[in-house]
Amino acid sequence: MTIDKNFLQALAGQSTNRVPFWYMRQAGRYLPEYMEKRKSAGSFLELCYSPDFAVEVTLQPLRRFHMDAAILFSDILVVPHALGQHLEFRQGEGPVLTPVDSAEKINRLGMDKFHQHLSPVYETVNRLGQAIPDTTALIGFAGAPWTVATYMVQGHGSPDQAAARSMAFQRQDVFQTLIDLLVSATSEYLIKQIEHGAEVIQLFDTWAGNLPEDQFRKWAIEPTRKIILAIRKKYPHIPVIGFPRGAGCRYPEYINATGVSAVSIDTTMPLEWVRDHIQPLCPVQGNLDPLLLVAGGDRLEKRVRQILDCLSGGPFIFNLGHGIVPETPPENVALVSEIIREYKK
Numbered sequence: 001m002t003i004d005k006n007f008l009q010a011l012a013g014q015s016t017n018r019v020p021f022w023y024m025r026q027a028g029r030y031l032p033e034y035m036e037k038r039k040s041a042g043s044f045l046e047l048c049y050s051p052d053f054a055v056e057v058t059l060q061p062l063r064r065f066h067m068d069a070a071i072l073f074s075d076i077l078v079v080p081h082a083l084g085q086h087l088e089f090r091q092g093e094g095p096v097l098t099p100v101d102s103a104e105k106i107n108r109l110g111m112d113k114f115h116q117h118l119s120p121v122y123e124t125v126n127r128l129g130q131a132i133p134d135t136t137a138l139i140g141f142a143g144a145p146w147t148v149a150t151y152m153v154q155g156h157g158s159p160d161q162a163a164a165r166s167m168a169f170q171r172q173d174v175f176q177t178l179i180d181l182l183v184s185a186t187s188e189y190l191i192k193q194i195e196h197g198a199e200v201i202q203l204f205d206t207w208a209g210n211l212p213e214d215q216f217r218k219w220a221i222e223p224t225r226k227i228i229l230a231i232r233k234k235y236p237h238i239p240v241i242g243f244p245r246g247a248g249c250r251y252p253e254y255i256n257a258t259g260v261s262a263v264s265i266d267t268t269m270p271l272e273w274v275r276d277h278i279q280p281l282c283p284v285q286g287n288l289d290p291l292l293l294v295a296g297g298d299r300l301e302k303r304v305r306q307i308l309d310c311l312s313g314g315p316f317i318f319n320l321g322h323g324i325v326p327e328t329p330p331e332n333v334a335l336v337s338e339i340i341r342e343y344k345k
């Protein structure tokens, strides 16, 4: 089978004429046209659950920068929301959930309205398949169970994920029940996205790096392995990109044990180490610092070329090492996109 999308070729380990690129959180508040849509939708969750709006904001960055992939516009926290947990996004505060911190509260969550709740997301994926250019790939996504659980247990974001880490130590059985629920819900959610047209899946495990080694295996690797197994059973050819942010020297173990097709590497990963120890295992995507993208200037250009020079010899997709932040000047994103597009391997 010939693959005609640059991004899918790189994920299949094939060489590409040009380095494919996209940016984590490429849709969002750094774009004035996003702010306008969010205002007319009323709230962030309304954006996520209204296919008209969600399709539009997914396409906005593509119109400006022509990335090789579009990522479904949604959020990792729609999964706990669909399981029955209360969720709000407060201006300037981020997500706020009613904490699920006991066996009783976990048992009150369930799958009975799950797919019905998420049907607008499936509709968005479906429409995006038609709306994006022929050479652009469509990425579906979910949060990995560990990262989603950190928000569910604590009720909001936190720098150290203390509530979930403590629960995992002190009430391991209860925490395991929550993770198991997330493994099955996330597997079904991603399979539905594929049925509706997602060509690639990315699993965001933003807080994986904060786990000590045995806990990393138990809560980051094991649930991810199970989700990938469930996807592969039905869709063996759909690539799954893992993003175990902060995994450091544990990236190779993560790749071997989970069976991911590719990894997104975070900003801290040394390029030559990635080239020598990760790229031989699977295609790699990353890892420009989103704050350098804000800063701009010569240092930005230099770093973009450095990343390209070091990693474009193997299967590589240019990306950031974490998501775009709201302060990012769109001109800097345009500049980086231009450098990548014109770069000769």
Ligand code: CP3
Binding pocket: 023, 024, 025, 026, 027, 028, 029, 038, 044, 071, 072, 073, 074, 075, 076, 077, 089, 093, 094, 095, 141, 143, 157, 204, 206, 322, 323
């Ligand atoms: O990449 C994309 O363009 C697709 C959409 C996407 C969003 N969130 C939209 C969003 C994706 C892939 C995510 C993933 C996500 N969401 C993660 C994992 C990746 C990462 O960045 O670490 C996490 C941890 C979340 C949870 C979340 N959502 C938080 C903590 C916040 C508040 C902080 C923030 O950045 O605002 C959100 C809100 C959110 N998700 C926004 C967007 C565009 C901003 C909402 C707004 O418009 O006010």
